[in-house]
Amino acid sequence: MPNKITKPAVIKSSAKATSSSIKAHEAKKRLVFRPILENPYTQSNVWLFIQPELGSDIVALLESLLKNPSPEVYRGFNQTVEALEIQAAYNRGKLKDSVPQIKYVFVCKFDISPPILTSMFPVLSVTASKSADDMVKLVQLPRGSIEKLGDGIIGLTLNLKRAKSLYDLVDEKVKDVDVPWLNGIFDKDVPFEVPNIKHIQTSVGAKK
Numbered sequence: 752m753p754n755k756i757t758k759p760a761v762i763k764s765s766a767k768a769t770s771s772s773i774k775a776h777e778a779k780k781r782l783v784f785r786p787i788l789e790n791p792y793t794q795s796n797v798w799l800f801i802q803p804e805l806g807s808d809i810v811a812l813l814e815s816l817l818k819n820p821s822p823e824v825y826r827g828f829n830q831t832v833e834a835l836e837i838q839a840a841y842n843r844g845k846l847k848d849s850v851p852q853i854k855y856v857f858v859c860k861f862d863i864s865p866p867i868l869t870s871m872f873p874v875l876s877v878t879a880s881k882s883a884d885d886m887v888k889l890v891q892l893p894r895g896s897i898e899k900l901g902d903g904i905i906g907l908t909l910n911l912k913r914a915k916s917l918y919d920l921v922d923e924k925v926k927d928v929d930v931p932w933l934n935g936i937f938d939k940d941v942p943f944e945v946p947n948i949k950h951i952q953t954s955v956g957a958k959k
Contacts, residue, residue, distance in 0.1 A: 797873045797930055798860065798891050805924050806893040812917040813857060813892075814899050823914075825853060825906035828868065832875070834906060835887075839879040843936075853879065853906040855921060856887060861894035863903045873928045883937045886927040 801809075817824065825831040834853055840846045856876055860869050876889040897903045907914060 823911040826902040831906040859897040859903040860891040862897035
C-alpha cells in the first residue's frame with residue numbers, strides 16, 4: 752500500500768518553518784538610537800485660554816464699539832498685521848518716526864482657517880509690545896464671533912476713549928501672552944537656548 756501523508760504533520764512542519772524564519776529575521780535587526788531635536792524656537796502658538804462667559808462679554812462690547820468707524824480701529828488681517836509689524840520695528844529701534852501703538856488685538860481664531868494664518872499672533876504681539884510692563888494684549892474670541900463683528904482680526908489703540916470699559920475688562924481678566932524664548936527681547940539680550948537632543952531606542956531591519 753502507498754504511504755499515507757497526514758495533513759496535520761505537514762501543517763505543523765510549515766508552522767515551525769515560519770516561526771524559525773521570523774525568529775531569524777528578528778535576530779538580524781539592529782538596535783539603534785535615533786536623535787529627536789527639541790527646538791524651543793518653534794513654540795510660537797501660545798494662546799491664552801479665555802473663559803466662554805468672558806469671551807461673550809468681550810464680543811458684545813466690541814460689537815457695540817465697531818458700529819462707529821474710527822481711525823483708532825484696525826480691521827482685517829492685512830491692516831492689523833502690517834500695523835503690528837511697523838509697531839514692532841519702531842519699538843525695537845529700527846524706525847525713527849513714531850507710529851500709532853496698537854494695545855489690544857482680538858482674533859476670531861476658531862473662525863479662521865487654516866490655523867497657520869493666526870499662529871504667529873502670539874509672537875507678533877510680544878515683539879510689537881513697548882516693554883515687559885506694557886504688553887500688547889492678545890485675546891482669542893469664541894467660535895462664531897466673526898459673524899457678529901464682520902472681521903476676524905481687530906486691533907485697537909489706547910486713544911479710543913469710548914472703549915474704556917472694554918479695555919478695563921481685558922486688563923483685569925486677560926493675562927499677557929507669554930513666549931518664553933522672547934523673554935529677553937526688551938533688554939536687547941535674547942538668551943540663546945541650546946537645543947535639547949534626546950534619543951529614543953528603536954531598531955532597523957537587516958540589509959538585504
